[in-house]
Amino acid sequence: MRAEILAAVAHLLDEQVRRPDLNLSLREVARETGIATQSVYLHFASKESLAWATAADGxxxxxxxxxxxxxxxxxxxADRLRAQAHVFWRFAxxxxxxxxxxFGHDVTRLDPDEAQQHPGGxxxxxxxxxxRACGAEGHIRPADTEQIALHLWSGLLGRFALWSTTFGRHDxxxxxxxxxxxxxxLLDGSTTKGPR
Known part of the structure; x- marks a missing residue:
């Protein structure tokens, strides 16, 4: 039932993606799944805990x-990194x-238990x-691992944000x-840099 609830939230969020907010009631989730609203509350105490669980599931x-x-x-x-980056884009x-x-909200504000780590970790x-695996094969300097990972993630996320907005509608x-x-x-640029 928990998986059905999370799938319903995902479907409803996809329906609302053009709206400027993500208002979602537990009643809507219950209606989407065909279960009683009280059954949703058995799994999620609040809308915030449901949003946290949905983000963590994503x-x-x-x-x-x-x-x-x-x-x-x-x-x-490098081939495996490329395949993973393509998966990231397709998932988006x-x-x-x-x-x-x-990625569009501070999900830490939704954390029902402050002891939990951010699911994006x-x-x-x-x-x-x-x-790091690219570094082990000599594609990059190992010292550049975190910087390249950050640039890659930021570049893909930013490009998707542009593509998915009105700005990128005709892209x-x-x-x-x-x-x-x-x-x-990123891989070529790292190997041509001199020592810092």
């Missing part, structure tokens, strides 16, 4: 999809409402590990080409 699904791409992509670490396209919740570690650029270009520049 990060988890994204990281698992990236890990699957990493496991199944033959070739170099296919889950626009959840993606907006994950798993994604950050995935980027770091993927870039015909292929996101895969941008992703490949960004990775090529």
């Amino acid at each position: 990060y988890g699904r994204l990281v698992e999809a990236m890990r699957e791409a990493e496991r199944t992509t033959p070739g170099s670490a 396209e296919d889950n626009r409402g959840v993606f907006r919740l994950m 798993r994604l950050w570690r995935q980027w770091i590990d993927a870039v 015909t650029a292929d996101p895969a080409e941008f992703t490949d270009y960004l990775i090529d520049r």
Whole structure:
């Protein structure tokens, strides 16, 4: 039932993605799942805890999809990094409402238990590990790992934000080409720098 509730939230968020807010009631979630509102409260004490769980679920699904791409992509670490970056973009396209919740809001404000770590930490570690593997194969200097991971994540996130807004409505650029270009520049640029 918990999975059905989270899927309903994802669907409703996708429906509301064009609105400037993410107002979502537990009644709407209950209606979407066809279960009683009180049943939703058995799993989530508040709308905020439901939003936190939805964001955490989104990060988890994204990281698992990236890990699957990493496991199944033959070739170099750079090839596996590229495959994971393409998964990131596809996830953003296919889950626009959840993606907006994950990255467009300070989900730490929604944390029902302040002892929990931000769910985006798993994604950050995935980027770091993927870039570190490139360093182990000599594609980058190991000292540049965090900087390249940050630039890659920021570049992909920013490009998606531009693509998904009115500004990018008539954008015909292929996101895969941008992703490949960004990775090529980050990996090539790192190897040509001198020592700091």
